[in-house]
Amino acid sequence: MQKSCSGVSMTVSISQEKCDHCGTCISVCPANALMLLTETLLVDTNRCTCCGLCVAVCPFGALQPFSSETVPPNTTGTGHG
Amino acid sequence: MADVTFDIAVIGAGPSGSMAAQHAARQGRSVALFDRNARVGTPVRCGEGIGLKSFVNHAGNRPEWTLNRVKSSVMVSPSGIKVAIGNIDESYVLDREKMDFDLAAEAVKAGATLLLSTPVTGVTRTPDGKYQCHTPEKHYTASCLIIADGVESRIARFLEWNTALSRDDIETCAFCRVTSPLIDKDACVFFTGSTVAPGGYAWIFPRGKSEANVGLGIIGNRSSSGAAKEYLMKFIDRELPGCHYTNLHCGGVPVARYVRPLVCGGALLVGDAARQVNCISGAGIHYSLFAGKLAGTIAGQAVGSGGAVNYGVLQTYEPLWRKQYGKQQDRSFALKEFVMKTDDAFLDRIASSLAKEPPEKMNYMRVFTRTFAKRPLLLLKAMRLFG
Secondary structure, eight states, X not given: OXXXXXXXXXXXXXXXXXXXXXXXXXXXXXXXOEEEOSSOEEEOTTTOOOOOHHHHHOTTXXXXXXXXXXXXXXXXXXXXX | OOEEEEEEEEEOOSHHHHHHHHHHHHTTOOEEEEOSSSSTTOSOOSOXXXXXXXXXXXXXXXXXXXXXXXXXXXXXXXXXXXXXXXXXXXXXXXXHHHHHHHHHHHHXXXXXXXXXXXXXXXXXXXXXXXXXXXXXXXXXXXXXXXXXXXXXXXXXXXXXXXXXXXXXXXXXXXXXXXXXXXXXXTEEEEEOSTTTSTTSOEEEEEEETXXXXXXXXXXXXXXXXXXXXXXXXXXXXXXXXXXXXXXXXXXXXXXXXXXSOSEETTEEEOGGGGTOSOTTTOOOHHHHHHHHHHHXXXXXXXXXXXXXXXXXXXXXXXXXXXXXXXXXXXHHHHHHHHHTTOOXXXXXXXXXXXXXXXXXXXXXXXXXXXXXXXXXXXXXXXXXXXX
């Protein structure tokens, strides 16, 4: 189930091209919704609370708020395990 | 899914993780050292400047890791007033890529198993108190866990720690390697000011003749998406026009109090993951080397044959850290809290009063005593920060 803000489903979209895999976004994520694999940043849309902290601290601007009912497949992840 | 067992698992092969793995392995324990990257040490996420004394204490004398000795520091105030500090401790610019690579290699030499391209996606605790590290390929079980996953500090959150940083406690950084004839080989230069790096500073740390590590950090609560990179590009255009740059990367520096507790059950936190960073300078390598070595040694002693853990021995890590650097780290946090409340005019006033003094007599202590002159308690903390 995706969280929603003001009735719109929201999460973050990740530009894998801009992402440098530094982990700054993960350090501030209060929901532990972000995870780095070897060269891919994933967001767990079930955990993401769309607080926007990760967007604000990304040094390269690789994260953007994303509002839609459907999330692009390359930005989804299943979390841990 | 296959399951592999080690005495001790170390997550993250940066300086603290590799030191921990090396020293745990030296105690005769079986040690797994995980890193999600295919190669250790690249890309470098660091300004690479360091004072020699604290470094040698924990890493030994390693001339092969130093690229350039710097003779002085220059601090540039928001309005451009330069304060030259000629009386500095022996300081160097490091080759972090080589250092990290060598430290991981030394862990392997001591007997640790280095598992590259192996991201640990989660950790769970088994009913018998062991730690199961989940990776895309296999599960790894260990009696003791040393968490060294850097600024992101995500692994600890699977074990009841809350390591998420507030926006006030993270510096968001961008940096690159610059070639320019304008670089002074002999001086580390620091630039402050809200138009240069809000709530942080920009640096030029010379790696050698005409080459430097150039970067900046912005405090998280004054950052917006992509701001660090934009500020860096503006800074380079202004200070090093026409330069050539490569290796543009980014990173975060925690400027928080160190995490408490540092030990929970059979798990220990070290390095940036434990927020063991000087909150004023952003320096963390010496803390990381010390904490990694200490945690690794203690874990190696605490885990016995058959994987039995003496949890009381593990608990000695935090007080020993606190005694060596923890109090100092706390002071740096208190000073940061004050510095964040100051403005450009305040920094300019201090710079203008210091600029008149002879560089050869100027040291960091004098800068701090002037900065905190009207705050006796902070002044005391500042004086003990470098002691």
